[in-house]
Amino acid sequence: MTKNKLGLNTICTHVGEVKDEQFKGAVSPIYLSTSYQFDDVDVKRYPRYFNTPNQEFLSKKLAALEHAEAALIFGSGMAAINAMFLTFLKAGDHLVVQNTLYGGASNFIKEQLPKMGIDYTFTNGYSVSDFEIAIKPNTKLIHIETPSNPLLTITDIEGVAQLAKSKNIITTIDNTFASPVNQNPIDYGIDIVMHSATKYLGGHSDILAGALMGSQKHMDAIWDVAKNLGGSLSDMTVWMLERSIKTLGLRVKAQNRNAKRLAKYLYKHPDVKQVNYPGLKSHPEHDLAKKQMKGFGGMLSFELEEGLDASVFQKKLKLIKSSMSLAGVESTVLSPHLTSHALLTQEERDKIGISDQLIRFSVGIESKNDLIQDIEQAIQKTKEKSQVYL
Numbered sequence: 595m596t597k598n599k600l601g602l603n604t605i606c607t608h609v610g611e612v613k614d615e616q617f618k619g620a621v622s623p624i625y626l627s628t629s630y631q632f633d634d635v636d637v638k639r640y641p642r643y644f645n646t647p648n649q650e651f652l653s654k655k656l657a658a659l660e661h662a663e664a665a666l667i668f669g670s671g672m673a674a675i676n677a678m679f680l681t682f683l684k685a686g687d688h689l690v691v692q693n694t695l696y697g698g699a700s701n702f703i704k705e706q707l708p709k710m711g712i713d714y715t716f717t718n719g720y721s722v723s724d725f726e727i728a729i730k731p732n733t734k735l736i737h738i739e740t741p742s743n744p745l746l747t748i749t750d751i752e753g754v755a756q757l758a759k760s761k762n763i764i765t766t767i768d769n770t771f772a773s774p775v776n777q778n779p780i781d782y783g784i785d786i787v788m789h790s791a792t793k794y795l796g797g798h799s800d801i802l803a804g805a806l807m808g809s810q811k812h813m814d815a816i817w818d819v820a821k822n823l824g825g826s827l828s829d830m831t832v833w834m835l836e837r838s839i840k841t842l843g844l845r846v847k848a849q850n851r852n853a854k855r856l857a858k859y860l861y862k863h864p865d866v867k868q869v870n871y872p873g874l875k876s877h878p879e880h881d882l883a884k885k886q887m888k889g890f891g892g893m894l895s896f897e898l899e900e901g902l903d904a905s906v907f908q909k910k911l912k913l914i915k916s917s918m919s920l921a922g923v924e925s926t927v928l929s930p931h932l933t934s935h936a937l938l939t940q941e942e943r944d945k946i947g948i949s950d951q952l953i954r955f956s957v958g959i960e961s962k963n964d965l966i967q968d969i970e971q972a973i974q975k976t977k978e979k980s981q982v983y984l
Contacts, residue, residue, distance in 0.1 A: 600658070602775065602843045610655025610836065612647050624648060624833045641829070643821050648832040655839060656795075659774035660787045662807035666817060667832060671770065671790025673825030674804030675699055676706075678788060679735070681819045682764050685711030687734040690725055692749060693717045694742035694946055696768060697930070697938055722753035729761060739768040741883075744895045744930040744954040745947055746771070746870040748879035751886050755783030764812075770794070773921075775846040776889040786812055793921035794892075796838050797845050803827050803835055845923060845959060849892030852965070853957040857894050859966055865973050867951075868897045892958075893920065895930075897951045902976050904929055904951045910972035910979075913964060920956035925965055927955050 600609065612622035625647045630639035639645050644653070644666050656665035668674040679702075683689055691703060693716045703714050713732070717724040725736060736758050740749040751767065758765045766786045767779045773794035779787050789795055791803035804825075806816060820826075827835075857871035869876075872883035873890030883890060898904060908916045908927050917926035931943055931950050943949075957965070 602659075605655065605658045606842045607840050609658045610651045610653070612651045622648065622651065622833060622836055624829060626829050642824060642826050644817060644826050646829055646832075648829045648836070649827070652832050652836045652839075655836065656805050657807055659839075659842075660769070660807040661778050661780050662787065662813075663810040664813035665805060665807040666813060666820060667791070667827050667835070668804035668806070668820070668825045669827050670802050670825070671788070671792060671804040672698055672702065673823070674788050674790075674806050675768070676702060677816055677820040677823055677825060678766055678786060678806055679703075679707070679737075680710075680823070681816045682735050682766075683707070683710075683712045686732060687712055688730045688732045689714040690728045690733055690736045690763075691716055692720050692725075692738045692740075692742070694720055694745050694747045695737075695739050696743045696770075697936065699737075699739075699768070700938065720747050720749045722750050722757055725754055726757055729757075729763070733761070733763055735764045735766060737766045737768075739771075740777075741771045741872055741891060741893065743768075743771060743893075744870075744952065746872055746877070746891075746893060746895060748872050748877075748883045748886075750882055751777075751779050751784060752782040755779075755785075759783065770921075771893050772887060772891055773842070773846050775843055776850065776891050777887050780808070782886060785809070786816075791835060792919060794846055795842065796835055797842065797921060797923060798838055799917075799919060799922035799924065801831055801835050801838065803831060846892065847889065848959045849921075849957055850889040852959065852962055853892045853894055854890060855962045856955070856957055856965060856969075860894075860896050860969075863973075865899050865902060865977070866896055867899045870895045893954070893956055895952055895954045897949060897953065898973070898976070901980050902973070903980065904953050906979055907972050907976040908953065910975040911968055912971070913960065913968040914955075914972075917956075920954070922956070923959045925956060925958035925960055927953050930954050 614623050632638050653665040715728040717728050738749045765784045767784050769787045770790045770793050786808040789805045791805045854873045860866045861869045871894040914925045
């Protein structure tokens with residue numbers, strides 16, 4: 595794919611605008627119609643076909659951001675990933691999937707694919723050799739996630755892509771945690787990029803959406819399946835998403851800076867046992883992250899020292915919100931074992947390192963000092979409550 599020559603913020607602001615030819619407004623008009631003319635037109639538009647004016651033009655912006663030829667917008671990240679899997683996998687096929695993966699995707703693979711006669715293997719690790727070992731003669735697709743949710747593991751994108759191409763296997767990636775600002779997997783040979791657009795692309799905790807980007811050939815194949823699954827997005831939300839992406843570069847770079855500062859602060863904190871952030875030199879894949887990422891992202895996770903209850907700590911926070919999702923301009927925390935990975939068994943969570951003490955931290959754009967002060971007071975109150983029960 596040829597990288598768009600425009601700068602990031604220019605793409606975010608201008609590519610994929612719907613021109614207001616009638617009134618010359620500064621922002622895209624919204625076309626809320628669900629019924630369009632069918633005769634004497636080049637394009638037969640219908641919301642479920644992903645081609646209303648707002649859907650069509652936003653797809654151009656998304657494709658440009660990920661250096662892709664084409665894109666599709668979905669009603670959620672899960673709608674996008676399901677359409678992707680069901681396009682390239684059929685009965686008798688085999689899927690290789692990374693072991694450190696978003697819990698909802700893992701659950702779909704385990705619960706739904708066997709009903710369709712599709713086999714799968716979760717890797718034992720996330721190195722290229724782990725993927726190679728898992729490949730079978732009938733493997734048709736390899737799916738990865740990097741940085742992963744919630745442990746922030748880093749997978750060698752180019753290495754996995756080269757392995758797959760040598761065996762004529764399609765590669766897909768969940769690029770939600772990185773966002774197009776920090777990482778463009780197509781540049782490293784990945785075939786299809788998936789996003790939960792609810793997260794960084796939306797960025798304000800008020801949009802539910804998903805997106806897929808890739809070659810025109812692959813996106814045409816996905817469209818042919820997706821139009822029958824009914825996972826398209828309403829034009830009002832499409833318009834909101836296009837508006838939100840205009841500030842994507844500014845938001846994510848601010849979150850990158852804050853997250854790196856907070857990760858360093860937590861890493862040195864005497865009451866913090868472990869910090870997972872690819873921007874730290876202590877991260878086992880720090881060098882790989884530097885190679886394939888332009889920024890280390892706004893996500894991190896950490897564990898408090900023994901004796902400090904993670905749930906109590908989260909309840910004591912005043913500024914940082916306890917919240918189910920991530921990537922908004924506001925900072926949020928959650929416990930993965932109760933939310934994103936609640937559908938996994940305790941044994942499955944233990945195997946991949948998701949403890950009950952793990953806290954996922956989505957760093958927002960607030961003042962660094964305010965965030966640190968909030969964490970300090972919450973830790974102190976957690977320690978005080980712990981001492982009461984000693």
